[in-house]
Amino acid sequence: MVETLTHTTFDVQAIRQHFPVLNRVVKGKPLVYFDNAATTQKPQVVIDALTDYYKNYNANIHRGIHSLAEEATAAYEATRDTVQQFINAKQREEIIFTRGVTESINLVAYTWARTNLKAGDEIIISGMEHHSNIVPWQLIAEITGAKLNVIPVNDNGELIMEEFHKLLNEKVKLVSVVHASNSLGTINPVKEIIDAAHKVGAIVMLDGAQSTVHLDIDVQQLDCDFFAISSHKVYGPTGIGVLYGKRALLEAMPPFMGGGEMIKDVTFEKTTWNDLPYKFEAGTPNIADTVALKAALDFVSGIGKSTIRKYEDELLRYATEQLQSIDGIRLVGTAKHKVSVASYVVEGVHPQDLGILLDNQGVAVRTGHHCTQPLMNRFGIPGTTRASFAMYNTKEEIDVMIAGLHKAIKLLR
Known part of the structure; x- marks a missing residue:
């Protein structure tokens, strides 16, 4: 089709x-x-993918050995491969399924940032951020004692990049900015932001909620450390999203939530974590919508x-x-x-x-x-x-x- x-x-x-x-x-x-x-x-192909899952191979994934479970697992993991190709991630293990951009940002905030930030460190966001890329960092700043700084916006709705460069120093540990503004449409100069942040040792997270559907995304070329995607803004279902993260960072981060699938071995004394990407995918996931996300991305790529x-x-x-x-x-x-x-x-x-x-x-x-x-x-x-x-x-x-x-x-x- x-x-x-x-x-x-x-x-x-x-x-x-x-x-x-x-x-x-x-x-x-x-x-x-x-x-x-x-x-x-x-599109109809996304609607069909949803109904096809529920009509023909509805089953929980990964741990079942019966045919329906194997079919559901294959379809679910095929979406991971498609997302990897769609944003040119280096490895499929760098693709983590979440509920959307909001959860992806919170995942980074409560795992990487909470573990790595301390009093005196600094976080930079921009003046055009969605609340989902403001509030988590405010909460983390309160918890860790880090300081939150904001890149100002000019009258045209563009970041004042001279001010961004003034904010950069060795205290900055994280820069989290929107790739394309949801309220203005502005496409930010994220490559310049990433390169400058890396020079002072900071990592960079991009909110890709708006950019993923409009722009070609190559996370390796951008060299961003984290990139967040919402399915429902790229013709896919609601309730499913993606966090891309560089493997070395994901490996070092603690889990976001505890439960089934994200574990390797559990005793009452100690639990060990599963390998990537499953360390961050606790519990039964949103299988049907994840399967249908593949249909959406294939639809976009086909055009x-x-x-x-x-x-x-x-x-x-x-x-x-x-x-x-x-x-x-x-x-x-x-x-x-x-x-x-x-x-x-x-x-x-x-x-x-x-x-x-x-x-x-x-x-x-x-x-x-x-x-x-x-x-x-x-x-x-x-x-x-x-x-x-x-x-x-x-x-x-x-x-x-x-x-x-x-x-x-x-x-x-």
């Missing part, structure tokens, strides 16, 4: 046929789904990320031009390098009111602070209206949003 999508020209109508939800009618209008940064819709990116960039350019043509609209996040996210505010209009009126037109956008309250405070606003685009969106849908905005602004002013 995926192979039929591989062609030299991008046929968005052919792509759309693979997403059943796009046939929905909302408030009497055809659905226009522009909330892809929150979660992407799922080609570069092809998708080129099309999404075209949508972003078009949307930006159309939004800028409306009096009273201000774009928030005008970085030179962006993924397909357009955030905006309308003078005198609350984002929530705007979102409700757009929903009445069948247009699904996200409103609010997007789990980036410090960033909204930086811009002096309570939140934005965010339209985020995916491979199945069209310019015609953008036109529907623009027409809806004209109607909404007229009503609200």
